[in-house]
Amino acid sequence: MDYSHVRGVDPEIADALEGEEDRQRNTLAMIASENHVSEAVLQAQGSALTNKYAEGYPGSRYYAGCEYADEVEELAIERAKELWGAEHVNVQPHSGTQANMGVYLAVLDPGDKILSLELSHGGHLSHGHPANFTGQTYEVEQYHVDPDTGYIDYDALAEQAEEFDPDIIVSGYSAYPRVVEWERIQDVAESVDAYHLADIAHITGLVAAGVHPSPVGIADFVTGSTHKTIRAGRGGIIMTTEEHADDVDKAIFPGAQGGPLMHNVAGKAVGFKEALEPEFEEYAERTVANAKTLAETFEEAGIEVVSGGTDNHLVLADLRPSHPDTTGKDVEAALEEAGIVLNANTVPGETRSAFNPSGIRAGTPGLTTRGFDEAAVREVGELIVRVVDNYDDEETIESVAERVQELCDEHPLYE
Ligand SMILES: *Cc1c(COP(=O)(O)O)cnc(C)c1O
Numbered sequence: 251m252d253y254s255h256v257r258g259v260d261p262e263i264a265d266a267l268e269g270e271e272d273r274q275r276n277t278l279a280m281i282a283s284e285n286h287v288s289e290a291v292l293q294a295q296g297s298a299l300t301n302k303y304a305e306g307y308p309g310s311r312y313y314a315g316c317e318y319a320d321e322v323e324e325l326a327i328e329r330a331k332e333l334w335g336a337e338h339v340n341v342q343p344h345s346g347t348q349a350n351m352g353v354y355l356a357v358l359d360p361g362d363k364i365l366s367l368e369l370s371h372g373g374h375l376s377h378g379h380p381a382n383f384t385g386q387t388y389e390v391e392q393y394h395v396d397p398d399t400g401y402i403d404y405d406a407l408a409e410q411a412e413e414f415d416p417d418i419i420v421s422g423y424s425a426y427p428r429v430v431e432w433e434r435i436q437d438v439a440e441s442v443d444a445y446h447l448a449d450i451a452h453i454t455g456l457v458a459a460g461v462h463p464s465p466v467g468i469a470d471f472v473t474g475s476t477h478k479t480i481r482a483g484r485g486g487i488i489m490t491t492e493e494h495a496d497d498v499d500k501a502i503f504p505g506a507q508g509g510p511l512m513h514n515v516a517g518k519a520v521g522f523k524e525a526l527e528p529e530f531e532e533y534a535e536r537t538v539a540n541a542k543t544l545a546e547t548f549e550e551a552g553i554e555v556v557s558g559g560t561d562n563h564l565v566l567a568d569l570r571p572s573h574p575d576t577t578g579k580d581v582e583a584a585l586e587e588a589g590i591v592l593n594a595n596t597v598p599g600e601t602r603s604a605f606n607p608s609g610i611r612a613g614t615p616g617l618t619t620r621g622f623d624e625a626a627v628r629e630v631g632e633l634i635v636r637v638v639d640n641y642d643d644e645e646t647i648e649s650v651a652e653r654v655q656e657l658c659d660e661h662p663l664y665e
Contacts, residue, residue: 280592282564282613287481295517303509329522333458336489342510343486346451347376349473355501365416368392370596372426400557411442422449427560432465447471455479459534482521540614540627547631564613568597579606584641589654620661
């Protein structure tokens, strides 16, 4: 990409931007929440809309000069409605966390009760973690996955809801490889007269493409990220019904945010347009097929996969049974050296710490964007296994790194 203007002003940042672009080209992005947007989305995000204040919503802004901002936001909303079939969409949240904040502000008062999945079982900070504003503002209890199966324990959730009497139940997760049964959670929410927030941050694209069941039309609120399995650039989104539309819009602006990041809203609009093309459905299907292949590769090598496989774009491996003395961080660091970038992750029933946990999480959205098919992903899985088995052996890491470079060259990015 052309950073000539940056270079003229600020060579240090130009070096870093070029370095990052090269890093992305020459490594395999397997962090499950990451992807590569198109050059069209990058251009929209780098546009002059970054200069524009557009507090308010299309047609009713607090500033003059919003003609093009309105056009961009209206298109983003229209396309999102088409992608997810939602009655009302807010495309202004700066991130998925802000989208969740918008929902909480819309329907909760401080001290109200949130029931959500525990972080180490696959939940998210913004669902009530003590270090997050949610944990500090609301009363939080957490539900769990069944330690034997790795699946959400829906019966235990129903019992817990009965006892805790939450104001909102949060579903949707960061490290959960299975289909979420939205209706079962909706039934629980209705039985205790609680709202249901389905946070589809990770699977926004899979839901849009119809390869994961949709909570839209079931849960009261659906929030998402626009940069994980959908390639619309960094940001968040809220979907809801007409009934809650005003409350959500007021909660985002002026409740939680000031002026929207209109350049990012433009990126969302462009990315949503791309996702409405038939190829996107193929992309989402391939992403899931690739993740299933990756899970198989791990299992064939004797590495335990939480829940025994995956239905979505990510695989969570528990290293303890096969490699009791190897931590997720050991593997993360060795793989990074070999050019495979993923993250150490806690696993259900974690016995180490959140900082140095017992698992690794690997996703296929980025590789699939680069055109990796199942055979190529199988090879990447085998390379990962080699590093897991020999994480402290420099020779292994070097030989894996050489093959990773070849795979990167065979699947170019930002040519
Ligand atoms: C990624 C994620 C979010 C959003 O994170 P941001 O970094 O704020 O965009 C929200 N919820 C879940 C479950 C996530 O995995």
